[in-house]
Amino acid sequence: MEPIIFKAIVVGLIFSITLLVATYSTYAERKVSALMQDRVGPNRAGPFGLLQPIADAVKMFMKEELIPSVSNRWLFVLGPCISMLTALMAGVVIPWGGPITIGEQTFDFQIVDLNVGILFLFGVASLGVYGIMIGGWASNNKFSLLGAIRASSQMISYEIAMGLAIIALVMTTGTLSLKEIVNQQDAAYCNFVYQPLGCLIFIICAFAETNRAPFDLAECETELIGGYHTEYSSMKLGFYLFAEYINMFISSAVIACFYFGGYNFPFQHSLGIDGNWLSIIQFFVLFGKIVFFIFFFMWVRWTIPRFRYDQLMNLGWKGLLPLAIANIFVTGIVMWVNGDIN
């Protein structure tokens, strides 16, 4: 099989899985929130309400599409497009499973293994804010603009702490490639053992990057009536909401890959299976981890209230940033004592 055909299949597979997971995340979100609030949740469309996301999508398509006459038409359309595009792009560098052998050839179950994978992830993640900024700006609406400003300042504040948390990880692993990082966790413990504080900072920042509660100041319904997507309707709004769920999926995958062993699981080599079957099991193991983290995202959202804006900034600049720097120092000292660096 030509490598290009295999890659095309993987791209199609990952694309559809991403969309499917994001679709059912909307259902899961409503169900999880219902369960945590002692309610039943969506249960009308299909068995257990499983067709609810399809009903929601149909509703979104059928809604009237409004473009405010005072808005900047081009930018108004561009906003949700960028959000969706960047959300989908981040999945490219994530390794989804071990190598797969077809005939004589061996392929990686990953779209592309960049040697600067982490930098790519960061670049794409920070591009995501442009979708929100452009959308909020083009709406020509106070609330949208306020939401956009909040989103961009929040992104900047938390990206620094996130980057510094990752630097400590890069110091211990010595590579920027995601596949390398995951493979190293096969041989030794997962990175969470070495970098518990970095992991915590990264998860907190991931919440802020995906604009999820308790950091959903950009779209807080109570103050900004939806923030940057106040003026959006129909499937453009759907794109924004959908991009958030895709981001959540990708963030969960990244957290799993960075700190929780990616597709590796304990005692995987003593099971007596290897090759393609092991790779398929690994894929489902990674998927299980991702599902857990998506649940974790929702669990946190339906537990704690939103931060106030000054609390958000305090936490970012006075809390997480010094902690991340201290983490780098401690990591460096420990490595120096152990003799990992000269």
Place this chain on the structure above:
Amino acid sequence: MLTDRSKQVVRKEMTWAEKAYLPAIFSGMMITFSHIFKKKATIKYPEQKRPIAPIYRGQHVLKRDEAGAERCTACGLCAVACPAEAITMVAEERKKGEENLYREEKYASMYEINMLRCIFCGLCEEACPKEAIFLTDRLVPSTFERADFIYGKSKLVETIDNPIDVSVRQTQKVLEFKEDKKHKHNRTFLDKINTIIQRH
């Protein structure tokens, strides 16, 4: 102090663990997680129904007598008694050959209750001199149109094959109360004149 429940507000400095948010967040998450397995406060309504009292005042029924004729004589007392003005009716004279349909010489050709106006107080039932209208333990189902909540005779009059039991609320005590002439609204015109004569 009116009660002994008031508490002094303590504004103590937060400890380090409290400032770090995380222990509090963790305990909060444990609380929400435990709620997943708790009994649900809501029910799947049209399939499941909450238990209601046997004497619940729900959707009205217009009763027929033992022979299957409508008891209502369109006197309009229920409409007068109704505090929400939910009842409308049009009276008509019974024609020859309709004796099996209507008990009295006069009957309601149109009888409507607006279920959105109705407050289910049961005053119509109390006012009715012919034991024709009763409130039952049935819930009024929801619909999408306001007009659908105006119930006409087709929905209110019970069918001959399927009589609706109203005996749960119409106990012996209630019936005696209704017959008791001591109460003002049960007095006939003659009773009233007699009391006035006695008073003078």
